[in-house]
Amino acid sequence: MEHDAHAEAPPPQHVPPTEDATVDDWAREDAEPMTVDSGAPEEGVDEAAPDAAAAADAAPAPPAEGVKEIQSSLQSLELKTNVAAHEDAHEVEDEAGEQKRHLNVVFIGHVDAGKSTAGGQILFLSGQVDDRTIQKYEKEAKDKSRESWYMAYIMDTNEEERAKGKTVEVGRAHFETEHTRFTILDAPGHKSYVPNMISGASQADIGVLVISARKGEFETGYEKGGQTREHVLLAKTLGVAKLVVVINKMDEPTVKWSKERYDEIESKMIPFLKSSGYNVKKDVQFLPISGLLGANMKTRMDKSICSWWDGPCLFEVLDQIEVPLRDPKGPVRMPIIDKYKDMGTVVMGKIESGTIREGDSLLIMPNKSHVKVIGVSLDEKKVRRAGPAENVRVKLSGVEEEDIMTGFVLSSVANPVGAVTEFNAQLQILELLDNAIFTAGYKAVLHIHSVVEECEIVELIEEIDMKKRKDADPKKKKPKRKPLFVKNGAVVVCRIQVNNLICIENFSDFPQLGRFTLRTEGKTVAVGKVVAVPPAGSLTF
Numbered sequence: 001m002e003h004d005a006h007a008e009a010p011p012p013q014h015v016p017p018t019e020d021a022t023v024d025d026w027a028r029e030d031a032e033p034m035t036v037d038s039g040a041p042e043e044g045v046d047e048a049a050p051d052a053a054a055a056a057d058a059a060p061a062p063p064a065e066g067v068k069e070i071q072s073s074l075q076s077l078e079l080k081t082n083v084a085a086h087e088d089a090h091e092v093e094d095e096a097g098e099q100k101r102h103l104n105v106v107f108i109g110h111v112d113a114g115k116s117t118a119g120g121q122i123l124f125l126s127g128q129v130d131d132r133t134i135q136k137y138e139k140e141a142k143d144k145s146r147e148s149w150y151m152a153y154i155m156d157t158n159e160e161e162r163a164k165g166k167t168v169e170v171g172r173a174h175f176e177t178e179h180t181r182f183t184i185l186d187a188p189g190h191k192s193y194v195p196n197m198i199s200g201a202s203q204a205d206i207g208v209l210v211i212s213a214r215k216g217e218f219e220t221g222y223e224k225g226g227q228t229r230e231h232v233l234l235a236k237t238l239g240v241a242k243l244v245v246v247i248n249k250m251d252e253p254t255v256k257w258s259k260e261r262y263d264e265i266e267s268k269m270i271p272f273l274k275s276s277g278y279n280v281k282k283d284v285q286f287l288p289i290s291g292l293l294g295a296n297m298k299t300r301m302d303k304s305i306c307s308w309w310d311g312p313c314l315f316e317v318l319d320q321i322e323v324p325l326r327d328p329k330g331p332v333r334m335p336i337i338d339k340y341k342d343m344g345t346v347v348m349g350k351i352e353s354g355t356i357r358e359g360d361s362l363l364i365m366p367n368k369s370h371v372k373v374i375g376v377s378l379d380e381k382k383v384r385r386a387g388p389a390e391n392v393r394v395k396l397s398g399v400e401e402e403d404i405m406t407g408f409v410l411s412s413v414a415n416p417v418g419a420v421t422e423f424n425a426q427l428q429i430l431e432l433l434d435n436a437i438f439t440a441g442y443k444a445v446l447h448i449h450s451v452v453e454e455c456e457i458v459e460l461i462e463e464i465d466m467k468k469r470k471d472a473d474p475k476k477k478k479p480k481r482k483p484l485f486v487k488n489g490a491v492v493v494c495r496i497q498v499n500n501l502i503c504i505e506n507f508s509d510f511p512q513l514g515r516f517t518l519r520t521e522g523k524t525v526a527v528g529k530v531v532a533v534p535p536a537g538s539l540t541f
């Protein structure tokens with residue numbers, strides 16, 4: 001869940017910590033720098049709580065809460081209905097080329113590490129919060145005997161969050177650096193709200209992992225039961241390609257900008273990040289900050305505060321970060337997260353591949369409905385086209401709102417997304433309920449892009465020995481030994497079935513449509529990636 005246009009928090013769900021597992025092979029080898037392509041900042045696309053849509057079966061889902069709000073805000077939006085195709089594509093491309101790129105950045109880390117404080121400080125430093133508001137927050141925080149929490153109040157906007165000092169819903173805010181427009185997604189650190197963190201991380205391109213350097217706090221966050229490890233593992237699985245690790249609270253009296261403390265934390269984090277699948281040299285950058293004081297954030301470190309840090313500040317690192325390319329010229333893939341009627345049918349979602357333009361003919365899968373794009377908008381702004389990573393609203397003709405469900409995918413006609421009822425996956429088992437064993441017949445709820453479906457594991461195909469770092473080979477038909485069961489921490493290739501058609505892709509082709517979590521009774525029991533789908537046109541193997 002997210003807020004900045006307020007949404008209701010889902011009931012807290014307890015998610016157990018992950019085991020000390022390794023997933024070296026989750027990394028994408030094909031990472032390339034992202035080209036600059038974008039539109040206006042997005043906001044307000046509230047996702048339903050992961051489990052709320054769990055019964056996504058035969059009947060179309062009723063409109064999610066908050067849709068009315070969006071509807072009314074959209075009523076003022078004049079969506080152009082007469083199609084101005086792509087007369088001057090070159091001109092449009094040039095226009096877009098001059099715009100800043102857009103990245104979604106999720107703030108993750110253990111509870112109280114300082115994510116909201118750092119996020120609030122970023123907004124303050126980028127001039128979006130005036131001194132008067134800060135003074136008001138200072139007073140409010142003081143009245144609640146939470147003096148130091150005023151910066152976090154910028155991101156933590158609801159009463160419960162402010163009273164308890166804990167983020168519940170994913171906070172959303174925007175800021176810009178020289179070359180990049182950022183959407184900040186401030187995830188909650190508390191383990192009860194891991195589903196909200198999953199929803200934030202699944203929209204993010206990069207992550208800022210906030211770690212508290214305060215005596216005892218790094219240790220609690222890092223140990224088994226802390227969220228530092230669980231968040232890193234989930235972020236990697238959910239496609240957060242790069243991590244900026246900020247070692248925060250460096251100003252704190254138990255730290256006093258100690259280089260030894262910084263080095264200690266960095267040296268403990270590196271092996272863990274490697275074992276989680278991050279290439280530490282290419283994908284991870286460390287830096288010290290004080291979110292509360294704003295040190296080493298917008299401007300480089302003041303030497304009188306910390307003499308030993310010569311590296312860049314947070315804004316510089318974020319501005320220069322290179323993320324894997326999502327192909328603006330690739331086939332269109334936009335998982336639908338919501339839909340409503342507004343003189344036509346409007347669908348909402350994030351474009352994961354390709355470009356959607358006014359006038360385009362597209363397919364809604366798995367129903368194969370032929371539709372025509374009669375309007376595209378980012379925020380309140382009408383645009384002629386939108387590319388990968390943008391959260392958009394697309395107005396369509398040729399389909400009724402009732403015939404679309406959350407989890408359907410808007411895709412190109414020439415190269416549509418496949419629709420299947422089974423697939424092979426490589427799973428990392430995190431923690432099974434009551435230490436159950438994982439066998440054929442295991443049932444769970446599958447969360448893959450905006451799809452939420454009951455699923456069953458029908459066959460275990462091969463257990464992967466992570467020590468040998470052997471990856472799953474989807475082409476291998478007859479593995480030597482099929483395991484009958486596996487336990488916590490295992491990595492296993494298995495076949496998964498669902499009752500309804502779902503649109504998914506191999507992780508290696510479209511990572512955003514090929515990675516998923518399995519949840520049982522509100523707990524994340526496994527994370528996985530799709531390694532094989534049935535041949536084109538078939539629902540099963």
Ligand code: GTP
Nearest residue numbers: 111112113114115116117148166167189249291292
């Ligand atoms: P959750 O949302 O509950 O996961 O916490 P969070 O990571 O958002 O932490 P938050 O920003 O709410 O800060 C937690 C506490 O740490 C507050 O008391 C902050 O004032 C304090 N804090 C955050 N950053 C710093 C810092 O740089 N220095 C010091 N000294 N305290 C900090």
Ligand code: MG
Nearest residue numbers: 115116166167
């Ligand atoms: Mg917070």
